[in-house]
Amino acid sequence: MKKLLAFLLCAVLIIPAAASVADDAPIKWSGTISVASYMFAPFDPDKDIVVGEVEKILKEKYGYDVTFDVVYVEYPQYQEIINTRIAGKTAPDVFISLNQTNMDTLYDQGALATWDVEFFQENAPNLYAFFNGGGYHGRLANFVDMFWDYSTVDDGKMVTVAGMTEAGSMPYKTLIYRGDFLDALGVDPANLPMTVEDFMDLMYKMALDDPDGNGVKDTYGFSTTAIEALFGAYGSYTAISSGFSQSPSWGPHWFVGDDGKAICSDILPANKDVLALLQQAYADGVLDPEFITGENTGGYWAISQGFINGLYGVSALASIDHYRLPEVVGDDGGRCAQEYYAVNGTDAKFYYGPWPAGPNGDYGWRVGYAVGIGENMIYNASLNDDPEKMAAILAIMDIFNTDDELAILASYGVEGVTFEYNDVGSVTMLVTNEEMNEVGVAVLRGVYGGGQCYNDTVLELGFYNNPTIKNRLDWFEVPQYNSYLITAVPVSLPSQSTYASELLAYRDETWISIIKGDLDVDYYDEYVQTWKDLGGDILTQEANDWLAAN
Amino acid sequence: MRERFTVVDVVIYLLLCIFALSIFFAFEHLLSLSFSPSYVATKGGIHLLPVDPTLDNYIKVLESKYIWMGYKNTLIRTVIGTTLQLLITAMGAYSLSKKFFPHRSIWTFMIVFTMFFSGGLIPTYILVVNLGLTNTYAAMILPGLVSAFNLVIIRNYFMSLPEEVEESCMIDGAGRFRIFFQIVLPLSKPILATVALWLAVGHWNAWFDVLIYITDDKMFTLQIVLRRIIITGTQQMLDLNISSEVLANQVQSSPEGVKAAAIFVATIPILAAYPFIQGFFVKGIMIGSLKG
Numbered sequence: 016m017k018k019l020l021a022f023l024l025c026a027v028l029i030i031p032a033a034a035s036v037a038d039d040a041p042i043k044w045s046g047t048i049s050v051a052s053y054m055f056a057p058f059d060p061d062k063d064i065v066v067g068e069v070e071k072i073l074k075e076k077y078g079y080d081v082t083f084d085v086v087y088v089e090y091p092q093y094q095e096i097i098n099t100r101i102a103g104k105t106a107p108d109v110f111i112s113l114n115q116t117n118m119d120t121l122y123d124q125g126a127l128a129t130w131d132v133e134f135f136q137e138n139a140p141n142l143y144a145f146f147n148g149g150g151y152h153g154r155l156a157n158f159v160d161m162f163w164d165y166s167t168v169d170d171g172k173m174v175t176v177a178g179m180t181e182a183g184s185m186p187y188k189t190l191i192y193r194g195d196f197l198d199a200l201g202v203d204p205a206n207l208p209m210t211v212e213d214f215m216d217l218m219y220k221m222a223l224d225d226p227d228g229n230g231v232k233d234t235y236g237f238s239t240t241a242i243e244a245l246f247g248a249y250g251s252y253t254a255i256s257s258g259f260s261q262s263p264s265w266g267p268h269w270f271v272g273d274d275g276k277a278i279c280s281d282i283l284p285a286n287k288d289v290l291a292l293l294q295q296a297y298a299d300g301v302l303d304p305e306f307i308t309g310e311n312t313g314g315y316w317a318i319s320q321g322f323i324n325g326l327y328g329v330s331a332l333a334s335i336d337h338y339r340l341p342e343v344v345g346d347d348g349g350r351c352a353q354e355y356y357a358v359n360g361t362d363a364k365f366y367y368g369p370w371p372a373g374p375n376g377d378y379g380w381r382v383g384y385a386v387g388i389g390e391n392m393i394y395n396a397s398l399n400d401d402p403e404k405m406a407a408i409l410a411i412m413d414i415f416n417t418d419d420e421l422a423i424l425a426s427y428g429v430e431g432v433t434f435e436y437n438d439v440g441s442v443t444m445l446v447t448n449e450e451m452n453e454v455g456v457a458v459l460r461g462v463y464g465g466g467q468c469y470n471d472t473v474l475e476l477g478f479y480n481n482p483t484i485k486n487r488l489d490w491f492e493v494p495q496y497n498s499y500l501i502t503a504v505p506v507s508l509p510s511q512s513t514y515a516s517e518l519l520a521y522r523d524e525t526w527i528s529i530i531k532g533d534l535d536v537d538y539y540d541e542y543v544q545t546w547k548d549l550g551g552d553i554l555t556q557e558a559n560d561w562l563a564a565n
Numbered sequence: 566m567r568e569r570f571t572v573v574d575v576v577i578y579l580l581l582c583i584f585a586l587s588i589f590f591a592f593e594h595l596l597s598l599s600f601s602p603s604y605v606a607t608k609g610g611i612h613l614l615p616v617d618p619t620l621d622n623y624i625k626v627l628e629s630k631y632i633w634m635g636y637k638n639t640l641i642r643t644v645i646g647t648t649l650q651l652l653i654t655a656m657g658a659y660s661l662s663k664k665f666f667p668h669r670s671i672w673t674f675m676i677v678f679t680m681f682f683s684g685g686l687i688p689t690y691i692l693v694v695n696l697g698l699t700n701t702y703a704a705m706i707l708p709g710l711v712s713a714f715n716l717v718i719i720r721n722y723f724m725s726l727p728e729e730v731e732e733s734c735m736i737d738g739a740g741r742f743r744i745f746f747q748i749v750l751p752l753s754k755p756i757l758a759t760v761a762l763w764l765a766v767g768h769w770n771a772w773f774d775v776l777i778y779i780t781d782d783k784m785f786t787l788q789i790v791l792r793r794i795i796i797t798g799t800q801q802m803l804d805l806n807i808s809s810e811v812l813a814n815q816v817q818s819s820p821e822g823v824k825a826a827a828i829f830v831a832t833i834p835i836l837a838a839y840p841f842i843q844g845f846f847v848k849g850i851m852i853g854s855l856k857g
Binding site: 087 | 789
């Protein structure tokens with residue numbers, strides 16, 4: 016009798032267990048995936064509320080019995096550390112590409128896994144359709160070819176899933192004016208200068224009409240970043256936001272001339288007019304004499320100390336997000352807005368202003384492409400020997416594309432604990448970036464995509480409905496706030512690493528000398544010829560070759 | 566007899582005072598910044614006294630659990646590392662200081678050679694990984710256990726000790742180990758204190774080896790923790806072309822005051838150790854350097 020009772024009890028215990036097993040998906044793959052995402056702080060498994068849950072869902076619902084090994088790599092030293100680990104064969108399975116050059120170098124060294132496009136289509140069919148369809152609601156349909164171009168290498172194999180986000184092709188900068196200067200000079204913030212003439216007129220007033228009212232000539236009109244606005248007005252582009260001789264990460268900027276040939280913005284004829292304007296402004300005490308070193312003198316990169324402290328009246332160092340007004344999100348405002356209020360008082364005002372247009376109606380600053388190499392993930396070459404694992408990695412990325420619940424969990428964590436939904440259809444994080452990563456939020460960034468999760472709901476919550484982004488879009492609908500400059504050759508040219516730094520140094524040295532009056536403006540013609548001789552011609556040829564091939 | 570001050574002395578003292586002040590003012594400015602709200606840094610200027618004094622920055626730094634964990638790990642590596650390094654280096658130096666040591670010049674050359682040519686980062690990394698030392702204190706201590714420079718300095722000091730002292734001990738029946746531990750080491754306090762200070766400061770400030778060899782956050786040292794506090798938000802994150810641009814704008818960067826406080830939290834303990842060793846320091850370095 017006892018034996019029968021024991022048997023029945025066992026049966027009672029086993030039946031639910033068996034039932035639950037029957038509900039689970041059959042195991043398709045089992046193993047560990049190590050990933051080194053972009054993180055603010057190390058993931059703490061003891062505090063985990065996300066990763067374990069994601070693993071559970073992937074196993075029970077989709078049959079992927081995966082354990083994620085989340086590797087924290089300090090970002091400023093990311094490249095050095097990952098390269099060392101690649102050499103020591105201890106690199107994680109999935110890591111960040113950082114930039115095109117780094118990815119190319121690692122690929123050339125045989126450090127990266129590659130796979131066929133068909134393999135991607137087979138294992139990640141929804142993502143394949145997502146990218147081919149132009150991303151979220153097809154808004155990026157113009158960038159599909161570019162996506163495949165960036166994702167594949169010479170033999171047509173994929174080496175990454177390139178980053179595809181509208182943020183890249185969206186303008187994010189405009190001029191920011193000091194409200195107190197405008198008040199003192201009687202300028203209506205609703206009628207800020209639309210042309211270079213009006214802009215320079217206001218700059219002269221800011222420098223010479225004592226807008227701070229202290230009776231001393233201690234202000235200037237503008238500094239480094241507004242110089243970019245003047246180049247934009249003449250149809251050119253310079254990347255000097257961080258100061259002269261600070262190598263821009265995106266390299267030379269290329270335009271296509273009337274003859275259909277590529278021409279570098281550094282040698283456009285119109286630059287001569289801008290340099291003449293700047294030379295005069297410098298001589299008249301309108302251009303900040305410290306324009307050479309940039310506007311940020313330390314601390315957070317987007318803070319222009321000269322602008323915030325009232326040394327000059329206009330700046331374009333920060334993005335419009337940094338100067339987001341407090342009422343947009345209901346917080347203390349953007350990062351730079353907070354500093355501005357802290358120094359100038361909470362009643363202080365600043366205003367967004369349009370890019371001034373030049374004689375030919377040109378205006379603006381650079382905007383980029385919706386596809387790029389940077390935050391996207393690349394994969395350890397060891398995965399070439401383990402196609403099942405590579406297939407699982409792609410399949411898991413695909414699951415995040417379709418499973419909203421899983422995507423929200425991995426991206427934002429648990430509602431009420433790490434985030435909450437807000438009235439505008441977006442999310443508000445309840446924890447700091449560090450706390451977020453400690454409990455497992457966004458540490459699987461590398462597994463579900465790269466910079467963001469390629470899931471429509473998450474894109475709506477985090478991007479399209481994000482008040483900061485909406486604020487940006489609203490402002491850039493106003494005429495002439497929009498930026499239009501876009502490089503015709505958005506890749507690193509083969510000889511760029513050989514010639515770019517010398518060309519940049521020569522450009523900066525010459526232009527600074529012209530602006531300061533040490534060289535005559537007419538020297539510009541000689542500069543152009545020397546620029547070509549120093550390797551500029553070779554780069555131009557390569558830019559034209561790229562244009563012809565694409 | 567009272568020493569006379571010459572004009573040259575006055576000029577030297579004046580220059581030294583200016584030099585000392587130039588360092589002091591920077592330090593003092595940072596100190597006042599650490600007790601001031603963040604907007605003071607944005608506003609610019611040099612402050613000898615805190616503006617709107619506040620302890621918020623220190624509270625923010627010290628309430629981080631990573632700080633205390635970092636302190637613990639740094640203390641462990643500093644104490645164990647310095648003790649072990651000093652012991653092994655002194656033993657090696659003692660051997661090489663003996664003229665009767667077979668092929669002494671060859672051994673010395675082999676050690677000095679490493680001062681000019683090292684294996685490089687990647688071979689060292691591969692060695693440490695293959696020895697299974699990652700995520701252990703050993704990874705922070707063993708790779709630099711014997712510094713050729715320190716070994717030569719200590720060897721030179723040992724060579725200056727009179728041989729007769731050791732001979733008399735031997736006559737009294739002392740063995741090599743007893744002589745080394747009970748005679749040579751106590752007689753070499755100045756050089757040992759000097760090298761110990763170098764080693765301790767080196768361990769205290771070390772961060773790159775932790776970055777490379779340690780992946781377990783519970784093993785992170787103080788410098789790594791502070792580095793994270795200081796670095797956050799000081800640069801544009803990733804490529805502006807893609808979504809990180811949005812992310813970069815939302816990064817919660819540490820205010821300047823917090824960074825200043827973090828610097829003081831890191832440097833005060835090691836600064837406090839200086840005065841106690843300073844006397845030995847001057848004597849030790851002089852003696853060690855004069856003998857070739």
